Amino acid sequence: MDQLLKLLEQNAKLSTEQLSAILGKSEEEIRKAVEEYERTNVIVGYNALVNWEKINPNDCTAVIELKVQPKRDHGYDELAAEIMRLDEVQTVWLMSSSSYDLSVIVRGHSFRDISMFVAKRLATLESVTSTATNFVLKRYKEHFFPFEEIEKDERRHLNID
Amino acid sequence: MIDYSKILSEKVADLKPSGIRKFFDLAAEVKDVIALTIGEPDFKTPWHIREAGIKSLEKGRTWYTANAGLFELREEISKYLKRRFSLEYDTKDIFVTVGGSEAIDLTIRAIIDDGDDMLLPIPSFVCYDPICKLAGGNVVTIPTKRENDFRLTAEELRAAITPKTKLLVLPFPNNPTGAVMRREHLEEIAEVLRGTDIMVLSDEIYAELTYGGERHVSIAEIDGMKERTIIVNGFSKAYAMTGWRLGYVAGPSPIISQMLKIHQYAIMSSPTTSQYAATVAMSDCDKEVEDMKQQYDMRRRYLVKAFNDMGLDCFTPEGAFYVFPCIKSTGLSSEEFCEKLLHSKKVAVVPGGAFGTSGEGFVRVSYSYSLEHLMEAVKRIGEFLEELKK
Numbered sequence: 001m002d003q004l005l006k007l008l009e010q011n012a013k014l015s016t017e018q019l020s021a022i023l024g025k026s027e028e029e030i031r032k033a034v035e036e037y038e039r040t041n042v043i044v045g046y047n048a049l050v051n052w053e054k055i056n057p058n059d060c061t062a063v064i065e066l067k068v069q070p071k072r073d074h075g076y077d078e079l080a081a082e083i084m085r086l087d088e089v090q091t092v093w094l095m096s097s098s099s100y101d102l103s104v105i106v107r108g109h110s111f112r113d114i115s116m117f118v119a120k121r122l123a124t125l126e127s128v129t130s131t132a133t134n135f136v137l138k139r140y141k142e143h144f145f146p147f148e149e150i151e152k153d154e155r156r157h158l159n160i161d
Numbered sequence: 162m163i164d165y166s167k168i169l170s171e172k173v174a175d176l177k178p179s180g181i182r183k184f185f186d187l188a189a190e191v192k193d194v195i196a197l198t199i200g201e202p203d204f205k206t207p208w209h210i211r212e213a214g215i216k217s218l219e220k221g222r223t224w225y226t227a228n229a230g231l232f233e234l235r236e237e238i239s240k241y242l243k244r245r246f247s248l249e250y251d252t253k254d255i256f257v258t259v260g261g262s263e264a265i266d267l268t269i270r271a272i273i274d275d276g277d278d279m280l281l282p283i284p285s286f287v288c289y290d291p292i293c294k295l296a297g298g299n300v301v302t303i304p305t306k307r308e309n310d311f312r313l314t315a316e317e318l319r320a321a322i323t324p325k326t327k328l329l330v331l332p333f334p335n336n337p338t339g340a341v342m343r344r345e346h347l348e349e350i351a352e353v354l355r356g357t358d359i360m361v362l363s364d365e366i367y368a369e370l371t372y373g374g375e376r377h378v379s380i381a382e383i384d385g386m387k388e389r390t391i392i393v394n395g396f397s398k399a400y401a402m403t404g405w406r407l408g409y410v411a412g413p414s415p416i417i418s419q420m421l422k423i424h425q426y427a428i429m430s431s432p433t434t435s436q437y438a439a440t441v442a443m444s445d446c447d448k449e450v451e452d453m454k455q456q457y458d459m460r461r462r463y464l465v466k467a468f469n470d471m472g473l474d475c476f477t478p479e480g481a482f483y484v485f486p487c488i489k490s491t492g493l494s495s496e497e498f499c500e501k502l503l504h505s506k507k508v509a510v511v512p513g514g515a516f517g518t519s520g521e522g523f524v525r526v527s528y529s530y531s532l533e534h535l536m537e538a539v540k541r542i543g544e545f546l547e548e549l550k551k
């Protein structure tokens with residue numbers, strides 16, 4: 001059912017009926033498979049990829065690098081759990097990098113917004129020893145989708161081949 | 162003033178322009194058309210095939226190859242025919258052409274003389290008929306039927322054979338219907354042909370694009386048929402290499418050597434860069450072909466169900482990348498259907514009549530497009546059909 005996951009990963013809006021036709025399985029089989037994936041957290045969630053900059057041009061994203069001094073009883077997982085709870089935080093990753101430990105992706109309404117968030121909410125966390133904020137200037141592609149159409153179909157459509 | 166009509170070859174001047182030209186001219190005038198018309202893959206040539214072409218250029222391999230094509234490519238083709246169809250062809254009985262198209266042209270020209278009959282199942286690809294006419298031959302069409310899943314049957318074949326019949330075109334998997342001939346169907350055809358001197362042009366360009374588990378069988382595999390068959394195949398469809406213009410033929414030595422003579426004089430040799438790329442395609446791309454096939458298969462299932470759900474009877478094709486729904490229930494001719502659909506919903510599909518008279522009442526819908534594209538088109542076709550009912 002790998003193919004089912006790939007299809008949903010690219011387009012979560014596909015209906016059970018459509019998936020059933022595309023994959024040649026019954027709707028019941030598709031429904032059961034999706035439920036099982038949801039139950040076991042293989043499918044973690046569904047969301048729309050929003051181009052917020054179109055609604056509010058000042059909206060921005062930052063990738064924040066956190067250096068961490070893990071402590072006994074308060075390691076990476078515990079710190080990550082604290083960060084995950086913050087609404088502004090989109091993504092938290094533990095990295096294998098020599099220069100930092102956690103990567104946090106944050107969205108905000110302005111550069112200042114995000115900088116204040118880092119200063120007040122992230123830098124102050126116990127065991128965070130330093131932060132580095134990288135602002136995203138342009139989003140080209142996320143989750144397989146280009147933000148602007150990069151390639152046109154250049155084939156000659158009006159020919160019989 | 163020169164009267165060019167007196168200068169031009171009569172055979173050329175008599176060729177009818179493709180019946181579809183008019184429709185395509187109309188479609189070209191409509192902006193932002195959602196096209197489902199195309200006969201080439203939407204995938205790009207797999208990267209390591211492209212890389213092999215690039216490397217050959219970097220190494221400066223920019224000369225002609227042998228007339229018959231690169232030896233290593235012919236060897237790979239020979240190995241492919243062996244592993245895929247258990248067919249033994251010596252490299253001297255294979256040569257590389259400019260697309261399957263040249264291979265078709267050479268086969269017909271090498272066999273057909275003035276007044277000879279060529280049998281052509283229709284609907285089928287548009288090139289066989291004019292090439293035969295240029296060679297001076299007569300085209301005897303054999304309409305295949307929806308109730309036979311658009312297969313050629315032994316009875317239909319037997320009824321069409323005349324003392325002048327020299328060649329049967331066997332275009333399966335079929336463009337535009339997507340029909341395939343399974344081993345048992347080919348056995349029946351072979352039964353009719355074995356006692357005759359009729360040759361078969363087996364156009365197997367879609368050989369790797371079959372769905373539902375059964376892989377394409379070549380008629381050359383059937384007892385007594387290898388000596389009667391010229392296999393035409395190429396790289397365009399399976400490897401998404403249309404623009405590289407590369408195909409090949411394999412067949413009995415006495416015929417292949419004569420075809421090679423025409424190729425030597427008319428073409429010299431096929432493009433060198435393409436031949437280096439194709440060598441890698443043959444030896445090292447089974448996985449890429451399989452991946453593309455899986456994508457086509459999903460789209461195929463989606464479209465067949467969508468058309469049947471919309472009330473247009475749609476035969477389940479087992480090959481190529483087209484579906485061929487019947488539009489007779491709308492009361493429109495296929496050309497009217499296509500024009501109305503184009504103007505009211507900006508969706509372009511090809512009238513079935515373009516592929517032979519028996520294609521009338523059907524339209525060809527290509528699925529060499531992304532699922533999203535197909536879904537948008539299906540939505541619009543659904544609206545169109547609803548509006549027709551009112």
